Amino acid sequence: MSMESTPFDKAANRYEAEDRDLEAALANIWSIAEENHLDPFPTHFEVVPPNVISEIGSYGLPERYSHWTHGREYRQIKTMYDWGLSKIYELVINSNPAQAYLMENNPPIENKLVMAHVLAHSDFFKNNKLFAPTRRDMPEAAAHNAVRIQGYEEQYGKMAVEQLLDATLSIEEHVDPYRPNRPQKEDELRNWREQASRKRRPHESIPAGQFDDIFDIASKPVLKVIHDQHTEALHIPPEPDRDILGFIRNHGPNLQEWQRDVIDIVRSESLYFYPQRRTQIRNECCASHWHKRIMREMSDRNLISDKDNEIWWRQHSGVVAPDPKRINPYYLGMKMYEYLEDYYNGTLSAEENDWLIKEHIPVQPRFEGRLEDSPAIPALRDIMIHNDDQSFIRNHFNKIVADRMDMYIYEERVDFDGEVDYVVIDNGWQKIRDMLVSSMDNSGMPYITVVDGDYNNANQLYLRHEYEGKALDPDYIKKTLPYIFRLWQKPVHLEARSDKANRVYSYDGTEVSEKRISF
């Protein structure tokens, strides 16, 4: 040992044998994954102490900016770990190369299962279409963002930055994933003006005479409105805009440059996480299936001892256990995968095939060859590439899966003594599917748009909830509006619909008021 060796070097040496063992397993896991047509990013695994895995898990990215909500998450996760209630099994960052973490206290066999699981995630990140526009350099970008935010803290005070972050994070999900690269303010206004003027002169590109009668009918009232618009300012935004953060970043009347930058940071990180919010089941579906498949293969090749086989199987069963009161995405995902595999391999039960025939769904011929040549693999890869959770459930959830998982809809009932009971009210598979699908609309978040950025001709912000059958919680509206006011710095309004009454909630800097409106 050299003179320069630090205590850490000694610690590293202590893990030498274990790390060699993990590396050897990783080589095998990687080649089994490849044989099964998985195509992950290059993936780096770092073995870290439990508090670090809790930390990165709660921040979502290593070296992300500091905020108390991350601290709250961290405390919760860490407490759960310390009490032995739960621990983070796997943690992998969507980046190229993918960055994953293993817990140093885990028995090596558990970390091997995690490696197999992570490679399937990495494959999903790389190949699922929804992830195509995400920044693969996000860890670096987030670290730069954190440095800038820290700089603002030094310059403008921790309190000012925290208050801005609080306000911005309260509407962080309100971005438009289909318009990630929103132009800056000046470019955007120019685009909008050009679009408006194109609409204004629709017939210029059309030869005169030919359609005049139609234009006469169609455009007289329109022309009047257009004329008004011409003399008045452009309506901002021209169309309802769901990218509330982007809209405020560009058009917030009194924001300073650094404040726009902070809003932009939150917006870009929210866009980065958007596909993960949309594919939780899909992601775990593949990962849970593949860790099981790869570990079995390892076992078949005598690369895992009998004792270790027992450990990983127990760990696997724990991860995919059904939950009586909520959806366990690992379990649902794995069961859906198993069903689809059985379907494409033609290995469903006779009873299940009968149901397919009754529903006029073709029954696949029974496949008897090697697992790697199964027709299920390309079919499931295709499904993996092109679906998010919502389309996956809509397209592939059916009676067979619902029955295999014994799924049901339950209801909360409060009895005379105020005790709460949960009672099964339905187990019809269509109802379950529809409920699942509708709960995934906009990742479960209400869809809210900016309708007017110059409301009352006084630069006030007018938002609208695009009602689709579920009403917003009024308490939360009243609490959230002041946060948006903090960003917009002028009165803020929200039009909230429900099937009973339609209301506009307003916050003017002192108090929230509400009034009923009619349509």
Added chain:
Amino acid sequence: MENNERWFASISRQDWSFERRGDQDAARHNEKVKEIIKDNLEGVISDGEIITADPRSKKTIKVPMRSLELPRFRYGDEREGIGMGEGGSQPGDGVGDPGKEAGTDPGEEYYEAELSLQEIQEMVFEDLGLPRIKPKEQKDIPSEIVKYDDVRHNRSPSGLDISRTIMQNMLRNAQDYGVAEIKGISPEDYRVRRWEEDVRPENSAVVIAMADISGSMGDFEKYITRAFCWWTVSFLRTKFPEVELVFISHDTEAQEVTEKQFFSRGTGGGTRCSAPNELALELLQHRYPPTSHNVYPLHFSDGDNQYGDNPRCVDLVQQLLDSEVNQYAYIQIGKTSSSGLLNEYTKNISDERFKGLKITEKEGVLAALKKVFNPEEQED
């Protein structure tokens, strides 16, 4: 590893022992939780766990509260969900543990903020003080203060006051060479800290706590008296350790008791509120003359006084005020607070040093404490 060129995965470790970010942000969250608790102290301080604790104990108090979250637009709570059984679930079947899980649904995260008793005390004490306190020269209480010696030669520099020594050196250089620089510090520049005993006059004070322990004082009344007195005692013991506390319990007769007895006694007798006030007046004459003491009588009762005794009470309280007590506080406790004695006092006593208060619920204790121990009321 013959396929080394084909696979792109690696494993490493590094030193994470300096990682503190999670802890720092968690501390900030905790700070915010405390701010919330501070705004809702009135709901916390009458907690049974607190007012039965030794005020100086290192006990931690758990304050259950909703986990702090940023507000966001969300749908109202759903009463339906999707679950998975172990096979054969039918409509009408129960799910999960019945009755046990209210309030633990997702989205209803509860958090038990842990605060030390001391932290809660500091929050409460921040706004409390002794009103109209005056210097009284009865006892001279020794206290240690730091004094700075003059020039000392040949002293060991163990108690060296570095900044003063440097100042002295610069001063000397300015005098000697006309340049105020740090140069050639010698023992003659040394300025040394020295502990020295000094005497200063103490504001000696006494709080006379009088509590009605008659049969009409129900559980609620006793509880509030206890809560108020617990805070009074712990406040004085912490912030004004020199303040003397005298405890008087009474039904139709008054008696000076120990602190322990004060917090535990109860009788089934009637109520005569003039009795403790007579005793207080006696104590003032013989033991704590207001010329040399700041005196704060404090009386708790449900106001259900013996018939015909009220005028006598008014008279005695007026006598106490006339003999220059700093303040007289009467606290009437009761959920269905009848007008009682309090009415009689407020009708007949106009002195602003008299404070008549009513506590009708647990949450009222903090406001009452702030009124009774209002540091802003001082005489010019």
